Amino acid sequence: MDWTSGYVSDIEYTSGFYREQSPAWLNFVCLLNGIEPVDLQQPFTYFELGFGRGLTAQLVAASHPNGQFYAADFNPAHVAGASALAKQAQLSNLTLLENSFEELAHGQAKAALPQFDFITLHGIYSWVTAENRRHIVDFIGRYLKPGGVVYLSYNAMPGWAPALPLQRLLVEYADAFPNRSDVQIKGATEFVGQLEAVKAGYLSANPGLKVRLDSLKTASPHYLVHEYLHKHWQPLFHADVARDLADAKMTFAGPADLAYAYPMVFLNDEQRQLIERLPHPEMRETLKDYLLNTSFRKDVFVRGAQHIGARRQSELLAQVGLALTVPRPAASAKMKLTLGEVNGHEALYNVVFDTLAQRPHTLAELQQLPALAGQNIHALAQVAALLSASNQAVFYFPVPDSADHTAAARLNAALAAQTRYGDEHQALCAPLLSNGIAANFLERLFLAAIHQQAELTPESLAGVAWQIMAPSGRRLQKDGVTLQSEQENLALLEIHAKGFLTIGLPLWRTLQVL
Numbered sequence: 001m002d003w004t005s006g007y008v009s010d011i012e013y014t015s016g017f018y019r020e021q022s023p024a025w026l027n028f029v030c031l032l033n034g035i036e037p038v039d040l041q042q043p044f045t046y047f048e049l050g051f052g053r054g055l056t057a058q059l060v061a062a063s064h065p066n067g068q069f070y071a072a073d074f075n076p077a078h079v080a081g082a083s084a085l086a087k088q089a090q091l092s093n094l095t096l097l098e099n100s101f102e103e104l105a106h107g108q109a110k111a112a113l114p115q116f117d118f119i120t121l122h123g124i125y126s127w128v129t130a131e132n133r134r135h136i137v138d139f140i141g142r143y144l145k146p147g148g149v150v151y152l153s154y155n156a157m158p159g160w161a162p163a164l165p166l167q168r169l170l171v172e173y174a175d176a177f178p179n180r181s182d183v184q185i186k187g188a189t190e191f192v193g194q195l196e197a198v199k200a201g202y203l204s205a206n207p208g209l210k211v212r213l214d215s216l217k218t219a220s221p222h223y224l225v226h227e228y229l230h231k232h233w234q235p236l237f238h239a240d241v242a243r244d245l246a247d248a249k250m251t252f253a254g255p256a257d258l259a260y261a262y263p264m265v266f267l268n269d270e271q272r273q274l275i276e277r278l279p280h281p282e283m284r285e286t287l288k289d290y291l292l293n294t295s296f297r298k299d300v301f302v303r304g305a306q307h308i309g310a311r312r313q314s315e316l317l318a319q320v321g322l323a324l325t326v327p328r329p330a331a332s333a334k335m336k337l338t339l340g341e342v343n344g345h346e347a348l349y350n351v352v353f354d355t356l357a358q359r360p361h362t363l364a365e366l367q368q369l370p371a372l373a374g375q376n377i378h379a380l381a382q383v384a385a386l387l388s389a390s391n392q393a394v395f396y397f398p399v400p401d402s403a404d405h406t407a408a409a410r411l412n413a414a415l416a417a418q419t420r421y422g423d424e425h426q427a428l429c430a431p432l433l434s435n436g437i438a439a440n441f442l443e444r445l446f447l448a449a450i451h452q453q454a455e456l457t458p459e460s461l462a463g464v465a466w467q468i469m470a471p472s473g474r475r476l477q478k479d480g481v482t483l484q485s486e487q488e489n490l491a492l493l494e495i496h497a498k499g500f501l502t503i504g505l506p507l508w509r510t511l512q513v514l
Contacts, residue, residue, distance in 0.1 A: 015052070015053035015055050015424040015425050015426070016052070016053070016055065016056070016122075017055045017056050017059055017425075017426070017427035017436050017438070018056050018122045018153075019435050019436060019437075020151060020153070020256040020257075020298050021048065021056050021060065021120040021122060021151050022056075022059075022060045022063070022434065022435045022436070023038065023040055023044065023046060023060065023064060023067065023117075023118055023434070024040065024395075024396060024397055024433065024434040024435055025256065025435065026038075026118060026120075026149045026151055026256070026300055027040065027149075027397065028258070028320070028385075028395055028397075029253060029254050029255070029256050029258070029261070029300045030149060030253055030254075030300070030302065030305075031313065031316055031317060031320075032254065032258070032261045032381065032385060033253050033254035033261065034307055034308055034313055035253050035302055035305045035306065035307060035308065036147070036305075036306035036307075036308050036312075037316070038117045038118065038147070038148070038149060040064070040066075040067075040397060040399075040400075040434070041066075041398070041400050042066070043066050043067065043068070044064075044066070044067050044068075044117040044118070045067065045068050045069075045070075045114050045115065045116045045117050045118070045145075046060065046061075046064075046067055046068070046069045046070070046116060046117065046118040046119075046120075047069075047070045047071065047072075047113070047116045047118070047119045047120075047143065048069075048070075048071040048072075048119075048120050048121065049071075049072060049101065049104070049119065049120070049121040049124065049136060049139065050072070050073055050074075050101075050121050050122075050124040051071040051072065051073045051078065051082065051096070052073065052078055052122075053078060053081060053082060053424070053425075054071065054073075054078065054079075054081070054082025054083075054085065054086070054096065055082075055425050055427060055436075056122070056436075057069060057071035057082070057094060057096070058082065058085060058086055058089065058091060058094065058411060059411070059427060059428075059429055059435070059436035060435070060436070061086075061091050061093050061094040061407075062089065062091055062407045062408045062410070062411040062429045063408055063429050063430070063431060063433075063434045063435055063436065064093075064434055065093060065403060065404045065405075065407055066400055066402075066403070067093060068093055068095075068114070069093055069094045069095070070094075070095045070096075070097065070111070070113065070116075071094070071095075071096055071097070072096075072097040072098070072099045072104060072109070073096075073097075073098065074098065074099065074100045074101070075098075076098055079096055079097070079098040082096050083096050085414060085415075085418075085425075088410075088414045088417075089407065089410045089411035089413075089414040090407070090410055091407060091410075091411065092407075093407070095111055097109055097110050097111055098110065100135075101128070101132045101135035101136050101139065102131075102132070102135045104135070104139045105134075105135040105136070105138035105139040105142065107142065113143060115143055115144070115145045115148075116143050116144055116145060116148060117145055117147075117148050117149065118148065118149050118150075118151070119139075119140055119143065119144055119148065119149075119150050119151075120150070120151040120152075121136065121151070121152055121153075122151075122153050123153055123154065123155070123226075124136075124154075125152055125153075125154040125236070125241070126154035126155040126156075126233065126234055126235055126236050127155075127226070127230045127232070127233055128230070128232060129232040130232070133244060137244050137245060137247050137248050138248075140245070140248040140250065140303075141247065141248035141249070144248065144250075144303050145303070146303055146304040147302070147303065147304050147305075147306060148302070148303050148304075149253070149300060149301070149302055150245070150250060150300070150301040150302070150303070151256060151298070151299070151300055152241065152245070152299050152300075152301065153256070153296065153297060153298040153299070154235070154236050154241065154296070154297055154299075155233075155234075155235040155236070155295065155296055156235055156236060156237070156238065156289060156294050156295055156296055156297040157235045157236060157237045157289070158237075158289060158290055158293060158294075159235075159289070159292075159293045159294045159295025159296070160235035160295050161235075162206045162208055162209055163209060163212055163295075164235070165202055166192070166209065166212065166213075167228050167233060169188070169191075169192065170185070170188040170189070170192070170228045170229065171228070171229055171231065171233075173187065173188040173191050174187070174188050174229055181225040181229060182221040182222070182225060184225075184229065185221055185224045185225050185228065185229060186221060189216040189217065189224070192213065192216060193216075193217070196213065235295070237286055237289070238252075238282060238285045238286045238289060238297060238299065239282040239283060239285070239286040241297075241299065242281075242282040242285070242299075242301075243282065245301050248303065249303050249304065250301040250302065250303050251301060251302060251303075251305055252281060252282070252285065252299060252300075252301055253300045253301060253302045253305060254300055255297070255298060255299065255300070256298035256299070256300050257298050257338050257389065258385040258386070258388055258389040259337040259338060259339055259342070259385070259386060259389040260288075260338075260339070261385055262382055262385070262386070263275075263288075265337075265339070265342055265386070266292065266339045266340075266342075267288070267291065271291050274287070274291075275287050275288065275291075292339060314377045314378070317363055317377045317378070317380075317381045318362065318363055318364035318367070318377055319362060319363075319364070319397065319398055320362060320363050320381070320384060320395050320396070320397060321360050321361065321362045321363075321395065321396045321397070321398070321432075322352075322356060322360060322361060322362070322363065322366070322383075322384045322387070322393050322394070322395050322396075323356060323360035323393060323394055323396060323432060323433065323510060323511060324353070324356045324357060324360075324392065324393050324507070324510075325391065325392060325393055325394050325437060325507065325511070326391075326392050326393075326507075327503050327507070328353055328354070328357035330392075331349075331353040331357075331392050331393075332349075332392070333345065333346045333348075333349035333350065335386055335387070335389070335390035335392070336390055337386070337389050337390055338389070342386065344383070344386065348372070348375070348383065349383065349387075351369065351371045351372055352366060352372075352380075352383055352387075355369060356393060359510070360396070360432065360510065363377055363380045363381060363384065364377070366380050367380060394430075394433050394435065394437070395433075396432055396433045396434060396435075397434065399431070399434060403431070405431040405512060408429035408430075408431045408512075409429075411428075411429055412428045412429050412447065412513060412514070413447075413451050415427070415428055415439075415444060416428075416444045416445070416447040416448035416451060417448055417451070418444075419441060419444050419445045419448050419468060419469065420448070420468055420469075420471075420472060421472060422472070422474075423441040425444075426438060426439060426440060426441070426444075427439055428443075428444065428447070428513050429513065430508075430511040430512060430513050431511075431512040431513075432510070432511045432512040433511060437511065437513070439513075442465075442493075442496050442500070443500060443504055445465045445468060445469060446461050446465060446496075446497060446500050446504075447514065448465070448468055449461050449464035449465045449468065450514070452464050452468070456501060456505075457501075458494045458495075458497040458498040458501065459494060459497075461493075461494075461497035461500070461501070462490055462493035462494040462496075462497045463490065465493050465497070466486065466489060466490055466493055470486070470489075475489055476488075476489050476492045476493065478492055
């Protein structure tokens with residue numbers, strides 16, 4: 001009997017961390033859009049639907065010891081793997097469930113569920129059947145508290161329109177050659193390459209497909225299978241998603257991609273005037289996607305949004321902190337965002353960069369700087385949003401005085417220890433941010449070396465790191481060439497370790513990663 005409903009399940013999804021799913025991030029979205037956020041100083045509840053490999057659920061649970069976290073996936077391999085890591089990190093506030101959307105919607109979860117302040121799901125909504133989308137909405141309607149927040153990301157129209165025939169071709173070709181999904185996607189992508197070689201008219205007439213065609217050749221098979229081979233895969237219009245969620249009494253709060261909170265950044269006057277002519281909010285939001293050719297959306301909805309006045313909004317924004325996540329020399333007012341490159345006011349941004357290089361500051365503290373006299377709190381909130389969107393800094397909220405960071409430390413140790421076997425979980429907890437941050441293999445490898453009592457010198461870190469990675473057969477690369485000898489690998493590890501000690505470790509200490 002097929003339990004998958006056309007959803008690919010024979011190989012696991014990639015292990016990704018999606019920071020927009022964190023309670024802190026969702027609260028900031030609400031605040032920017034004038035909606036009362038959930039009080040994270042008090043105990044709260046959170047549910048992730050379709051958690052995949054579980055990294056996001058684990059990081060947000062470890063980062064919020066006063067929250068109770070639940071997550072469900074219908075793939076038992078996902079549940080087993082995530083449960084093993086959660087057990088290793090002793091995440092007592094995280095419950096992982098193996099349940100379908102239908103079971104959850106009908107109150108048949110394998111644990112008693114409370115009402116939730118947050119419900120999140122990444123990508124799933126556009127990968128499943130219409131029936132399962134109905135179950136998701138029913139689950140939200142059943143379990144989300146009034147005032148609760150939903151994060152829902154999905155493949156979007158019209159940006160996906162040119163690629164619809166490509167996805168159909170990949171599915172049809174895979175079906176014609178039954179095999180394991182990763183083998184199917186490999187054969188299908190090779191076939192598409194042959195179509196490119198013979199200059200197929202569809203590919204030639206759609207030059208915008210180049211990015212997707214290139215990704216077919218370079219992306220992980222695990223990613224490609226789950227992006228393209230689901231039988232009921234369907235990119236969606238925002239207006240349709242908003243109408244679906246309206247059945248659970250949800251209203252659109254704003255985009256989780258923070259740059260989109262500021263239309264002045266990405267729309268000109270004529271485009272904004274065109275949008276304002278439309279009478280309904282879901283129509284206006286959908287028209288933005290036509291203007292920007294959006295192919296992926298990250299939407300935040302609220303059930304019973306409490307709209308706050310300007311004074312309350314300003315008071316809450318003043319409490320928001322901001323911390324650099326890059327070295328000061330790398331910080332730039334020229335910001336690379338999802339919607340393209342944006343140039344901020346250099347004098348303003350440089351003051352912020354110089355100040356944050358000393359230590360994290362709240363927006364209220366930044367506002368008091370003589371060099372920023374005259375800047376209102378909303379202008380500084382925009383700086384925080386754009387710097388967070390461009391991965392140069394991250395906002396944060398005050399944490400409870402009783403916050404315990406030991407769960408985050410245990411999870412970070414467990415994630416670092418995984419470098420002994422591979423490079424799957426590419427993030428760590430940053431307790432200051434109540435969120436996770438990206439961490440590459442070498443950074444996590446050096447953290448594992450520190451946990452094994454390596455001295456904080458390049459030589460010691462490199463030596464212990466080599467002892468951890470060498471038995472797995474992993475070797476470093478230099479200029480595209482894999483280094484084979486121990487001596488070559490140790491020499492390059494020392495170079496990387498010096499950079500980590502000089503740049504990475506101080507940033508980690510500021511963010512309370514270590």
